[in-house]
Each structure stands twice: as C-alpha cells, then as structure tokens.
Amino acid sequence: MNQQAMSPRRRGLMLGAAATGLAALTQPLAVLAQDASEIVIGGSIPMTGVFAFAGVGINDGIQDYVKIINDAGGIKGRKVKYVPEDTAYKVDVSVAAFKKITSQNKVNVYYGDSTGFAKTINPELERNGNILMAGASFASELNDPKKYPHQFLVGPDYTEMFGILLKHIAKEKPGAKVAFVYSDSEFGRDPIEKSEAAAKQLGLTVAIKIMTAAGSVDVSGEVIKLRRAAPDYTIFHGYILAPIPEFITQGKQQGMKSKWMGTFWTMDSSTVMKMGADGDGFMGVMPYRYYYDTEAAPMLEKIRAMRPEYQSTAYTQGMLAAMLFLESVKRCLDAGKPLTGDAMKAALNSLKDFDTGGLIGVPISIPGNSIPVGRVYKADMKAQKMVPASDWIKL
C-alpha cells in the first residue's frame, strides 16, 4: 500500500470542512441560506381540490399584499417572504406542508387551510412558540384564546356570523320566524346550538332546524319540511353552493315567502350569481367589502389597480390575513420585542380601531381571537352584484 502521510495543514482544512458540514447537517441548508432579517409567511394553501376556488384567491391576496409591503421597503427594512405549498385541502398533506415549510424556513406567521388543520397543528404551534397563525377557518371552536393562544380568525366566527344575521333580522322584522338549514358536518353544525339561544334572546323563534345529509342531491323532502314550518327567514350554513339553489327554487315553486340567507363561504359574488334568477335577493353576512364596492376604500383601489378583473372575497380574506400578520410583526419590531407567538398575538390584540384600508368598512379591534363585525349584503341579479342591505354590524 502506498499511502501518503497527511500534512498538518491539509488535515486542518479537512477537519474544518467536516466541521462546517456537520454544522450544516444539524440545520437544513435552506435555513442557513436564508437572510436572517427576512419575515416569513408560510402557507398551507388549497390550490387544488374542492377548496381550490378559494385557495387560488387566498394565495393571490397574500402574494399581492406581500408585494405591496416589499415594494414600500418591507417592514423596518426587513423583506417579507411568502412560502406557500398546495395541500389539496387535505389535513395530512397540510401538516406535511407545515413541517416542510417550517423546517426549511424560519417561519414567523402561517396561513392554515382548514379547521381540521388548525386543530391538528395547534400543539405543534405551542411547542414551536414562534409562530402566529390564522387561516381559512371561521370555526367557533377556534375563537378561544386559552385553547388557541397563537391563532386568530380573519373575521367573525360562524356563531358570530349567525349573530350578525339574527341581529339584522330582529331589526327588520321583530319576532320573526327563522329556520336553520345546515349540513351534517362539523362545519355545518358549528353555530347551530348557540345561535338558537341567541335567536331566542333577540325575541326570534327558530321554527325549524333541518340537517341535510352530506352529499345528498335530492332535498325535496327537506323542502316540504321547510315549507310546512313557514319561516320568514331561512339561514343556510355549511355549504358552498349546492343544495342552496335547489332549496330556493323548490321553495319558491311551492309558494314560500321566506327570505334566504347564507354565511361567508357561500357569499362570494361568483358563487351567489350561479344561483340564477331565483337567487335574486339572496342575503348573507360578509365581513369584507366586495371588489366592486364604490364606497371610498384605498386598499380596494390598490387591488383594482393591480388586478383589473373581479377578485373573490377569498382574495380579500387572504390579503387581510397578510395585513394583520404583518401589522402584528411590525408592532413587535417597533416595540423592540422578539417575534414570538405570544408577543405577536399580544400585538394583534393591541389593535384598537385599526384601519384596514377599507377591506372592512369600519375600524376594527381584535380583543380575542376573532373580528366580530360584518354586514348583510343582498344579491342584485340584474346588476350581477352584491349590494349592501345593512350597515356594518358589530357584536
């Protein structure tokens, strides 16, 4: 064997290289490469699958807001980086995306795609301690700062949405008869029990509650039930579109005089317009302004300048999430606090009469985990638009 002795210099170099390699291995490479001063928004975004109609808008909304901030020089000179992953709206994929994104980046804030994900990831979020999270879920369960200290909802929770609708009904027609029609799912059942109590408090009667089976196409039996209860208002929840149009069409054919209402995920302009002529006058609660609202709103003008075509309310939701994320980060940095989950959440809760640039029509405060404000909008099929049917309602 002809082996050369290693020179001390070469050995030193090799040791150095090995040490560097070892250091690199203990931390994923991407983290080393990352500029330490970057603010990172991670995102489990449903770009495909059943929730893609919203996911695409959410993604654009976050992206656009990040661009606006970065174009203006970032936050105290620190650039914002947005790292999304497609989840197809599946909890396991979403958790995998979270692990991947948080292991490759030093994530400060995170957008989650579902209630299931928000609940699943919560212990991990607590362990991590350095992430503030919001997402597409408005589940009432998440509106609990004790159980979910590092999360918040980008609007009213589902019970609060019902509360806003009920308040509007009580004002418009005191003592009215109300019906709740909801899907047999966690999403559908969410606000029902509490809202029944809330209705009673407002002097309204819940004439009937109808739970529809998941994926059922034929709702004619349920329509008969609903007609016999003869409600003045029917509130749908736990659906996107189907079977709401069928309820309304058949209900009208049977001579029902009810007014029809929905909650956030039904209320995007494009969704309501799919209901066709029978959907005229369909009402619902919306915490944000629509893209085409004419009231003065600097953010909406900015959006319309960036994107001349209609943007969904999911887009606005994504943008507002990014705005609240970055406002919390900014307040922490201004106060010289470290970017921990606790500090960012405290900064978020310090928002008092915060101006969203008109995304929400009134200044907002976030005392807990939600933004309990919204407005009733109504479909005008002739104009193909949602028009305000009430003032902004705060709970």
Next chain:
Amino acid sequence: MDMDWGYLFEVSLTSVMGGGLYALAGLAFVMVYKATRVVNLAIGEMLMAGSYLFFTFAAMWALPLWLAIPAAVLASGVLGAVIERTMIRPLLGEPPISAFMVTIGLGSVLVGLVEMIWSADQRRLPDFLPTQAITVGDAFLAPKIFWGAVIASVFITAVLLVFRYWRGGVALRATASDQAAAYAVGINVPRVFSLSWVVSAMLAAVSGIIVGSIGGISSSMGVFGLTVLVVVIVGGLDSVLGALVAGLLVGLVEGLAGAYLGGEYKLLATFIVLVFILMVRPYGLFGTREIERL
C-alpha cells in the same frame, strides 16, 4: 303525536319519485354485472362523467339541448367502450376481485380527470326540465323530481323492451345465463361485453344529467353511487326487476328517515335496510342464488 297524513303522503310521493333515479342508476350497474359479472364500483363516477360531458356541451359550448343531451349520452357510451376495451377486457378470465379493484381505481381516475379538466368547483347545469309546479291533491311535487322520474321510467321501459325483443338484448341475456353456451351458438361474447358497458355508461349518463340538474354537479357527486350500490345489493346484483323495486324502496326509506328522524339518519336507514335484507335474503330481493361473494 297526531299523525299528519298529508305530510306522510307528500314526503312518500317525493321520495318514491326520487327513488326512480336510484332505479335508473341501479339499472346501469345491473347491466354490466349481468353480462360480465363485473361489480362496477365506479358507477357513481360514470354518472358524474356523463353529467360533466353534458355540462361541457350545453353550458361551455352552448349547444342546444336537443343536441347536447344525445351528444353527452353518446360520448359517455364511447367512454364506456374505451373503459371496457382498455381496462376490463384484459382481465377476462382473471379472478373477479381484479376487475372489482380496477373499477375502484377507475372511480378515482375519473374524479381526477374531472378535477383536472373542469376543476373541483361546484357547478350548475342549465335548467331544461319544466318548472311548472306539480300538485297531487294537496301534496306538492317538485317539478324536477317529477320530470326526472318520468324520464327515468321512460328509459327503464325502453331498456326492458330492448332486452326482451332486440337481438343484441337477447344475446346479452343469453351470455348472462351461460357464457359457454352463448359462445357455442355463435354469439360474439366479447362484443356483448362491450355492448353492456356502452349501454351501462349511457344509462349512467342519463341519470347523471338528471341528478346533476337537480343538485348541481361537482367532483364529489360520485357519492350518489354509494346509495346506488345499496340499491343493487338489496335488489340482487343481477336482477333488473330488483334494481327497480329496490330503487323505489330505498328512495322511500331514505325520504321517510329524513322527514321523521333528520338528514343525518338517511344513510343510516338505507344501510339498515341493506343489512336486514342481506340477513333475510343474502342474494338480494330478486337476485340469483349463486352470486359470487367477494
């Protein structure tokens, strides 16, 4: 509690009419099973494919309805032929479980295709059924349900007649009762297999179009197939009459459960019927006794 007979009648009427759609979709299933002994678990997805084809022709290409409906049905027939030729035919002679598994795969392939081509958004089909309300005495019947049931019964009758009198139908029945003998008398058995898939896919498309026009279409509407499966098992996998009776029965049970117990009990009630029937008559109401169990 006072029994409200009017309500019972109204709900029963609607439910039985709705059951007509189960019967039609069930027929599409039985067609394939009878001729080829393949349990087609993708029946719900084939229904979905038919409704999306109709959506494409009627809403996206804006063809008139008299053209869009036959076009969608024919295109579905072609799809059925392609499925049979590429996925099912190669499995001739393999154990039934292979074909069974292939149809499960086929179901998710179809869902994937629909999501790729049309996205997973919910959509509505153009209204083509009359909207004039139907009343039977005091009872109200949604026009879509009524006309859906009428169309379903027209097709079911047509299929029964074809089976009885047309040469191809006779060949199909002959193949169903004894493949070897059918070969022996000169029936082109592979062609019969093809034919059964084509007809099945076309029937599925018709029910898909009706189901879609009632409840809208989405990539998850294949769930409808789950109830269809219950229908055909209750009826006896290879019985046309069974599919009809069971379709109406399941529709009725589902409707009554929904009316008196609540929507969450619909599927439960349906499956209780399934379990009960399987206990009493393991081969279904009208099924052949020698049915293969998987």
